[in-house]
Amino acid sequence: MRKGVWVKNLVIIVATLGIFLSQVVTGTAAAASMTPFGQERFAHAHATYVITTKSAYYRGVWQSAIKAWNATGVFKFEKSHSRNAQIDLDTNRGQRAAAMGDDVGLTDYWARHYDMVAVLCALNPRLMHEFQYSRADEVHVAEHELGHAMGLDHNPSRRSVMYYENRSEGIQKVDIEGVYERYLTPAGEAS
Numbered sequence: 001m002r003k004g005v006w007v008k009n010l011v012i013i014v015a016t017l018g019i020f021l022s023q024v025v026t027g028t029a030a031a032a033s034m035t036p037f038g039q040e041r042f043a044h045a046h047a048t049y050v051i052t053t054k055s056a057y058y059r060g061v062w063q064s065a066i067k068a069w070n071a072t073g074v075f076k077f078e079k080s081h082s083r084n085a086q087i088d089l090d091t092n093r094g095q096r097a098a099a100m101g102d103d104v105g106l107t108d109y110w111a112r113h114y115d116m117v118a119v120l121c122a123l124n125p126r127l128m129h130e131f132q133y134s135r136a137d138e139v140h141v142a143e144h145e146l147g148h149a150m151g152l153d154h155n156p157s158r159r160s161v162m163y164y165e166n167r168s169e170g171i172q173k174v175d176i177e178g179v180y181e182r183y184l185t186p187a188g189e190a191s
């Protein structure tokens, strides 16, 4: 009798592990769903930007990210030379870079009643250099920060430019859908 109980318990344990493993496999294989968005957005699906970093190299990185998002057609970043542009694209050095900790990019924004008023996006060149980011990786970080600037949140899937630790992915269909839906949905409502 005792032996019979032990065998029964063993079977249960194996079966449980089997289900666990199949869930892990299913979870990994599942396609990413639409990138979620928060309550804040610009009044329209366009905004002006100014690149304020003094580095010619990082001006190019920001320009590549802008070009990639503009090519999707869901949002228009309009170049400005004015300091009054809605979005400021910069790089952090010294104390400000140190304050970023482990973040290779950071976005701060100011909103009034869920309407974005001003956004500051900054890259952390020292950290990206330390972790040997390629230029393509750096453009992905810039694309991620611009995603926040438009109102996107993080996507829990690795197959999104908005994955919180993204490095290798560029703008995906789920991210384009997220921006599209963000600007169909009134400010103050999240996905």
Ligand SMILES: [Zn+2]
Binding pocket: 144, 148, 154, 164
């Ligand atoms: Zn982020």
